Amino acid sequence: MSRRHAISLLARYFVLVVLAAIFILPFYWMLVTSLKPVNEVFLVPVRWVPKHFAWDNYVIALTNFPFFQYLKNTLLIVALNVTAAILVNPFIAFSFSLLRWRFREPVFLVVLSTIMLPPQVLIIPLFVIFRNLGWLNTYLPLTVPPFFGNAIFIFLLRQFMKKLPFDLLEASRMDGCNNYRLYWSVIFPLVRTPLAAIAVFQFLWSWNDFFMPLIYINDTSRKTLSLGLMDFLAQASSGGFVNWGALMAGAFLALIPCVAVFAFSQRYLATGISLLGVNR
Amino acid sequence: MESQLPDFSTTSNDGPGYKHSAAALRVRPPYGRRLAVRSRRRETIDALVFASPWFVGFLIFLLLPFARSLVYSFQSYDILNPPTWVGLANYVQLLHDPRFHTAVANTLFYTVIAVPLEIVVALLLAVLLSRRMVGRSLLTSIFFLPSVITGVAVTFIWKLMFQGDYGLINNILHYIGINGPAWLDNPASSKPALIVMRTWNVGMTMVIFIAAISGLPDELFEAARIDGAGAVRMFRSITLPLMTPAIFYALIINVNNALQLFTEVYALTGRPPLGAPGGPVDSTLVVVLYLYDSAFTFLTMGYASAEAWVLFLIILLITLVQFRAQKRWVHYE
Numbered sequence: 001m002s003r004r005h006a007i008s009l010l011a012r013y014f015v016l017v018v019l020a021a022i023f024i025l026p027f028y029w030m031l032v033t034s035l036k037p038v039n040e041v042f043l044v045p046v047r048w049v050p051k052h053f054a055w056d057n058y059v060i061a062l063t064n065f066p067f068f069q070y071l072k073n074t075l076l077i078v079a080l081n082v083t084a085a086i087l088v089n090p091f092i093a094f095s096f097s098l099l100r101w102r103f104r105e106p107v108f109l110v111v112l113s114t115i116m117l118p119p120q121v122l123i124i125p126l127f128v129i130f131r132n133l134g135w136l137n138t139y140l141p142l143t144v145p146p147f148f149g150n151a152i153f154i155f156l157l158r159q160f161m162k163k164l165p166f167d168l169l170e171a172s173r174m175d176g177c178n179n180y181r182l183y184w185s186v187i188f189p190l191v192r193t194p195l196a197a198i199a200v201f202q203f204l205w206s207w208n209d210f211f212m213p214l215i216y217i218n219d220t221s222r223k224t225l226s227l228g229l230m231d232f233l234a235q236a237s238s239g240g241f242v243n244w245g246a247l248m249a250g251a252f253l254a255l256i257p258c259v260a261v262f263a264f265s266q267r268y269l270a271t272g273i274s275l276l277g278v279n280r
Numbered sequence: 281m282e283s284q285l286p287d288f289s290t291t292s293n294d295g296p297g298y299k300h301s302a303a304a305l306r307v308r309p310p311y312g313r314r315l316a317v318r319s320r321r322r323e324t325i326d327a328l329v330f331a332s333p334w335f336v337g338f339l340i341f342l343l344l345p346f347a348r349s350l351v352y353s354f355q356s357y358d359i360l361n362p363p364t365w366v367g368l369a370n371y372v373q374l375l376h377d378p379r380f381h382t383a384v385a386n387t388l389f390y391t392v393i394a395v396p397l398e399i400v401v402a403l404l405l406a407v408l409l410s411r412r413m414v415g416r417s418l419l420t421s422i423f424f425l426p427s428v429i430t431g432v433a434v435t436f437i438w439k440l441m442f443q444g445d446y447g448l449i450n451n452i453l454h455y456i457g458i459n460g461p462a463w464l465d466n467p468a469s470s471k472p473a474l475i476v477m478r479t480w481n482v483g484m485t486m487v488i489f490i491a492a493i494s495g496l497p498d499e500l501f502e503a504a505r506i507d508g509a510g511a512v513r514m515f516r517s518i519t520l521p522l523m524t525p526a527i528f529y530a531l532i533i534n535v536n537n538a539l540q541l542f543t544e545v546y547a548l549t550g551r552p553p554l555g556a557p558g559g560p561v562d563s564t565l566v567v568v569l570y571l572y573d574s575a576f577t578f579l580t581m582g583y584a585s586a587e588a589w590v591l592f593l594i595i596l597l598i599t600l601v602q603f604r605a606q607k608r609w610v611h612y613e
Contacts, residue, residue, distance in 0.1 A: 008511065009413070016408050020422045023480065027425075029448055030437045042446035045455075088333050095330035099323055111334065114342060118540050118595055120568055121588045124352060124581050125345035128359065148337020179326040201428075208431030210543040215576065226432040230547065233436065244440050251433035258429045266421060 030255075034058070034248035041244050054245055061250035065235070069221060070228035077142050077213075077224060078206040084146035085153060085202040090191050092149045093157035094183050098169060108158070115151045127215060141216045142209075146202075153198050160194045161187065200265040207258055225254045352585035359581055370586035380587065382562050383570040384594070386471065390566065391538040394475045399530055402482040403523075406489035407515065420490070427483030435547035438477040439464065442548075464549055467563035474548060474564055478541075485530045492526035493519065524610040532602060539595050542568040567591050 033041055037054035040047050061067060095101075096108050130141045164187070172186050210226040217223055223231065229250055233242065309317070328335075353370055357363035374380050405423055409416060426434070441448040444462035453460040461469040496519065504514050549564045567587065575584035 012408055012411070012413070016405075016419055019405070020419055023422055023426060025448075026434070026437045026441065026480070029441060033440060042443070046448060046451045092331050092334045095327040099327035099330065100320075101324040101327040104327070107331075110338075114338070116536070116595075116599065117342070117346070118536075118588075118592055120540065120571055121349050121592045122342065122345040124575055124585050124588065125348035126341065127575075128348075128581075129340075129345065131359070145337065145341050147333065148341060149334040154334065179323065179330070183330070204428050208429065208433075210432050210547070214572075226543075229432045229436065247436060248440065251436050254433045255429060259425070262421075262425060262428060266417070 030248045030252055033244055034246075034252050036245050038243065038245060057243075057245040057249040058253070060243065060246040061232075061253060064246070065228055065232050065250070066221070067228070067250065067253065070223055070225045073139075073222055074207060074224040074226075077139055078203055080139075080143040081146045081206040082199050082202045084143070085150060085198055086195050088147055088149050089153040089198065090157050090161075090188055090195065091183070093154045093161055094187055096154065097158040097161035098164070098187070099179065111151050111154060115155070123215060130216065136216060137218050137222065138216075139222070142212055150202075153202075156194055156198065157191060160191060164190060196265065200261060203261055204258055229254060349585045349588060352582050353589050354586075355582040357581040357585075358579045360579070363582065366582065370583050371590075373583065374586055374590060379562060379565065379570060380567075383565045383567045384590075386562075386564060387539055387541070387566045390471060390474060390541065391535055394478050395531065395534045395538050397475065397479055398482050398485055398534055399527060401479060402485035402489055402530065403527070405482065405486045406493055407519065409486075409490060410493045420487070423486055424483035427481040427485075430481065431543060432547045435477070435544050438473075438480075439548055442473050442477075470549055470563045474545065477548065478544065485534060488530055489523065489526055492523050496522050521611050525612060528602070528606050528610045532599065535598060535602070536595065539591065539598070540568055541566050542572065545569055546572075 032048065032050060034057055035053050035055070036047070036050040036057075037052050040050055040052070040054075096104060096111070126141070127136075130136055133140075135141050168186070169182065172182050177185075208226060209224070210230070213224045213227050217227065220231070229247075232247060232250055352363065354365065354367055355363040356366045356369075409420055409423075442463040444450065444465055447463070449463070450460035463469050463473040500518050500522075501514060504518060509517070545564050545566050546569060550569075568591070571584050571587045571591070574580050574587060
């Protein structure tokens, strides 16, 4: 390897490692602060490793606010959303990718255009509609709409389905298979890879969603983790003093499932993104 | 007898004499063709059945609310009483509302600074990660992780780090001899704090750029290298022009997200339990935050709907301008 090559490689690594360290810093800081007793959180100079491990930050996080209740609520919503995403979107995408019908392309353009519509235009009327339905303060406004499809996921799946081997489909059709059997037995199993990516995306999105639950949920017992964390901060700071250690412990516990899902799904996410990005 | 009628049959005849009979004048196609039409119709029906969830959802959760929100914007509505018509009064009020002006100014300021910054950083990272190297996927994951873990929990970490006197950031700055401001409590520094925090989210854009770079043909780079071009020159003349479609896409997506920012601002500078004020002296009041306040704190739904429509029009305008401008700088193959 030439010397010039070696230097440029070294420089590359150096910059990347420094940047990576900066990017990891917040996570590390969250972990470290969650283990610090109150008197160590704001020390000068910075205390990088706590001298005393304040495990009771975690006890406070788990008991001072109904963590497990919030966890259960969040899990319910997320499970329903992910299920909806996996079931409905390939169903719809099938129509736009492999079936031939007269208005398919113009209608698909409409589907795509809905991606650009800012949701803030819709939330007030939606709120009124849900209020009239009596759905306020329930999980219905959060869990029912995903069962009607998500334009981005439909787009992703359509891209993928269009690339499926044509002769396979023709052969199945020739065998007298109607479109419904074709979908269920042939197509749906074939789209496992993008569906995994979609499941991960939907999981992460629903888990961290704050805006929707904020609007529709009022009862403390029904709140999600993100709402609960916000409440925790409100509770803690009304006395003028914030227990950052406990807050970080709560944040850590709330983020663990996300990081875990992310770590386990690395391959699937990469496929999903490349489907999104490359075909532009 | 030669036929003077046009031949309608395509695949088969229905028997001798068909072409010359009165039946041919009814334009009834032969059996094979009718089967094709019947199955085409069935395919259309099936297609509509498969797409029906989207159609229904589109009507109920999109079209209907969309139309209604326009109507609300011309009304005064506090949800407890039926709405009353006020015509353009909401829009006129918006024109004179200093808080709304602040919100729009803040949102635009944030967008104009944060989005180019994100794109530049994402581009830099993507280029650095474009060669095969040891630890490449680990590094990519590290940069990508923050962009998929958004929300309240993560924003609170930044809130902690930005704390005025002894937060981590000021602590570190102190080492370099800089006295950091009281980031979140100082109206001059609250927006920069927000921008810095959001730059941490470049991972998604970075991954799109990585995919774009990996799609570039190697021969171009080989030829350039043979001609003696250095890395910077290659980037400027080959990589960058060929990446303009991806950059354009990232620009659209990021501008859109920036103009609709809510959760992160609420969590970073909101001061619960007072509701959703936008930071010190409204310095981080963004449009959607103000919208939320107008709708759910003050229950002026008509006014909030007008705000939503103004935001929508701003987004539409900016997107249209971007699409027009792409002819100037985006190179498509």
